[in-house]
Amino acid sequence: MVGFETVRDLAVQTPSKIVFLVMDGLGGLSHPRTRRTELESANVPNFDRLATEGNLGLTDPVAPGVTPGSGPSHLALFGYDPFRHLIGRGALEATGIEFELGPDDLAIRGNFCTIDAEGRVTDRRAGRIDTDRCAALCRLLEQIELDGVRTFVEPVRDHRFVLVLRAPGLEEAVSTNDPEREPAPLLPLQALAPQAEATATLVRRWAEAARDLLVEQSPANMVLLRGYSHRPTLPPMSELYRLTPAAIAVYPMYRGLARLLGMTVLATGTTVADQVATLRENWEAFDFFFVHVKATDTAGEDGNFDAKVAAIEAVDEVVPEIRALHPDVLVVTGDHSTPATMAAHSWHPVPFLLYSRWGRADESTAFHENACAQGALGRIPATAAMPLALAHAGKLAKYGA
Amino acid sequence: MVGFETVRDLAVQTPSKIVFLVMDGLGGLSHPRTRRTELESANVPNFDRLATEGNLGLTDPVAPGVTPGSGPSHLALFGYDPFRHLIGRGALEATGIEFELGPDDLAIRGNFCTIDAEGRVTDRRAGRIDTDRCAALCRLLEQIELDGVRTFVEPVRDHRFVLVLRAPGLEEAVSTNDPEREPAPLLPLQALAPQAEATATLVRRWAEAARDLLVEQSPANMVLLRGYSHRPTLPPMSELYRLTPAAIAVYPMYRGLARLLGMTVLATGTTVADQVATLRENWEAFDFFFVHVKATDTAGEDGNFDAKVAAIEAVDEVVPEIRALHPDVLVVTGDHSTPATMAAHSWHPVPFLLYSRWGRADESTAFHENACAQGALGRIPATAAMPLALAHAGKLAKYGA
Numbered sequence: 001m002v003g004f005e006t007v008r009d010l011a012v013q014t015p016s017k018i019v020f021l022v023m024d025g026l027g028g029l030s031h032p033r034t035r036r037t038e039l040e041s042a043n044v045p046n047f048d049r050l051a052t053e054g055n056l057g058l059t060d061p062v063a064p065g066v067t068p069g070s071g072p073s074h075l076a077l078f079g080y081d082p083f084r085h086l087i088g089r090g091a092l093e094a095t096g097i098e099f100e101l102g103p104d105d106l107a108i109r110g111n112f113c114t115i116d117a118e119g120r121v122t123d124r125r126a127g128r129i130d131t132d133r134c135a136a137l138c139r140l141l142e143q144i145e146l147d148g149v150r151t152f153v154e155p156v157r158d159h160r161f162v163l164v165l166r167a168p169g170l171e172e173a174v175s176t177n178d179p180e181r182e183p184a185p186l187l188p189l190q191a192l193a194p195q196a197e198a199t200a201t202l203v204r205r206w207a208e209a210a211r212d213l214l215v216e217q218s219p220a221n222m223v224l225l226r227g228y229s230h231r232p233t234l235p236p237m238s239e240l241y242r243l244t245p246a247a248i249a250v251y252p253m254y255r256g257l258a259r260l261l262g263m264t265v266l267a268t269g270t271t272v273a274d275q276v277a278t279l280r281e282n283w284e285a286f287d288f289f290f291v292h293v294k295a296t297d298t299a300g301e302d303g304n305f306d307a308k309v310a311a312i313e314a315v316d317e318v319v320p321e322i323r324a325l326h327p328d329v330l331v332v333t334g335d336h337s338t339p340a341t342m343a344a345h346s347w348h349p350v351p352f353l354l355y356s357r358w359g360r361a362d363e364s365t366a367f368h369e370n371a372c373a374q375g376a377l378g379r380i381p382a383t384a385a386m387p388l389a390l391a392h393a394g395k396l397a398k399y400g401a
Numbered sequence: 402m403v404g405f406e407t408v409r410d411l412a413v414q415t416p417s418k419i420v421f422l423v424m425d426g427l428g429g430l431s432h433p434r435t436r437r438t439e440l441e442s443a444n445v446p447n448f449d450r451l452a453t454e455g456n457l458g459l460t461d462p463v464a465p466g467v468t469p470g471s472g473p474s475h476l477a478l479f480g481y482d483p484f485r486h487l488i489g490r491g492a493l494e495a496t497g498i499e500f501e502l503g504p505d506d507l508a509i510r511g512n513f514c515t516i517d518a519e520g521r522v523t524d525r526r527a528g529r530i531d532t533d534r535c536a537a538l539c540r541l542l543e544q545i546e547l548d549g550v551r552t553f554v555e556p557v558r559d560h561r562f563v564l565v566l567r568a569p570g571l572e573e574a575v576s577t578n579d580p581e582r583e584p585a586p587l588l589p590l591q592a593l594a595p596q597a598e599a600t601a602t603l604v605r606r607w608a609e610a611a612r613d614l615l616v617e618q619s620p621a622n623m624v625l626l627r628g629y630s631h632r633p634t635l636p637p638m639s640e641l642y643r644l645t646p647a648a649i650a651v652y653p654m655y656r657g658l659a660r661l662l663g664m665t666v667l668a669t670g671t672t673v674a675d676q677v678a679t680l681r682e683n684w685e686a687f688d689f690f691f692v693h694v695k696a697t698d699t700a701g702e703d704g705n706f707d708a709k710v711a712a713i714e715a716v717d718e719v720v721p722e723i724r725a726l727h728p729d730v731l732v733v734t735g736d737h738s739t740p741a742t743m744a745a746h747s748w749h750p751v752p753f754l755l756y757s758r759w760g761r762a763d764e765s766t767a768f769h770e771n772a773c774a775q776g777a778l779g780r781i782p783a784t785a786a787m788p789l790a791l792a793h794a795g796k797l798a799k800y801g802a
Binding site (some may be wrong): 006374375377378379384392401 | 431465468471474483490546627743750770771774779
């Protein structure tokens, strides 16, 4: 794999522009009846045209067989070795809501959830309560006091919140209480390393207090905690690639991730059309755009095959507007697969489309998993996406004489 | 990637023979009119037969997106990690003309070039003056004296020469004066690190003296200098692979590279037919042959699509003679891509063909980029070429019990 040092040495600043159009969880699996994936089922004439004019491949976000979380999969897509740089989910969520993590902060990802009388988790998302309700419950939980620790409870979106514990010496090695299935008993919150005992005790105490405070708040009558993490340090994309990068993302976590990589996070609306309008308005000011679409992943996670197909088609519709801006490189891909039939992230490689004037003409005429498996780019690590895009944009000098 | 240590442990000496037929810059891009690459346009029945009987794939010389120079791309093809081993162009060129670099030598690659009255470079190759003229000008430049430094000016081929400065403490970190485009002013020769100031001053002084001496010699009225480098140390192929390797290359730089890897560099003529005659004459004495063809890259660099097609076809014609020798493994590939449409090296992956009795029968019937993208070998790093060839030749033992 190309290391940072090499790319940093080879990258040159040019006026050419790159767009990464990322449909979260894009990769899918065949519907049991039609034997077609979500992308194969979708009517995507604009993607198909791009496939005809560009090149296809499949990416492995982390490694074959490894199902990535959103952090590693996005890091890889932007060229950061996901084994070397691991951002905890808590730190991601906190950054996404513009919570400035300090050096003594431990950020924790929280879900409101529903538990039954026996304490079993019956809905890990508390019926996806709305964000206002989430905010009210967060204010309730901010009443919890822990000795020697300042606590912050911040709503994210729907049932999600961030808990930040601020105190010296907090450790990341604490287990989650999320059973990751329903119905199932809460798992115990435990230290995963001896030095994390004190932190685990604090987290346990906080979760018990939260349960007491939420007892009347069904469906949001308990919390699931995970992703304990400090703020990571990552070299910015401007330094690595000599880019002026911007992110156009709706969902807080991806805005947070983009900010951690030094992207300017642009204000935008909530629809894909809004995002493309933001792209157009900011076209002159940046040379790299990360456009993140969440709806594909949400539908996949919900196991809603048809909704995922519709989400893909909605993105296809805006492709002509993006092409009208004449990007030098347009990459259409996902960060990982979220097959609706699995209702979860998966390890399957991800459809990847690269359009530029420097592609090899090939036989591809459609954009979907099987076409990508036959694509001219072959199967590549997701970390190759940035060097490839930079090369096609004329932004990488020759290596060696 | 398989490291040296592993291959060294597994390699066994056997009578089987391997031929690497390397067409420099083989990979191409589609012609805008025909939408066919150089290799797709060429009439290559013998390569196509090999493709039918052997297996195809695509190689990444260094990494996806990275455009390699000739040094890294050849190192990779012979199994040397191109990130770990970087040979400067000067050292390559010097070795290529059998100039024995010593420990105090700094080798510098030189081009004669044309500058106009304003000192702008108008032809970076001085109209490709012939080698005799180059040699005469080199003798002129050997008059230049630098205090405390012994200098050598050796012709290479056409407009190319090598300047060797011999003195203790010389440094590689000096910038080129080559603007790499035409017309453009000469760049200043500068130290790229504080410890290289003295070396940069010497190089500047030499270049200024050269300009004075060449003032009446248009089109060769100035020099471009780059690739400042000491002699590298590389483990020889005999030790790594237990091979007795020979190189059949016309162009000095590739002869030099082969020598740095411990190959015996055979005397040969200037045509591909001469090279095959040399192969036949030396068939019994060696078990690995590197046959290097430069014409494909030269045509690509010149942006001459048809000349590159013709160069490929000329190599195809000698394939039956090579096959008549019954090599156990015949690899046909390039070191990198040089699409005529780009008139430069590029990052695109390289067609790779491996013929042996141990290939898997597949559907391939033609040798070109798109067939290789569909090939049974998939997309592999170029450093996999040697282990694969050794394996197919029965020269790699089992790893582990």
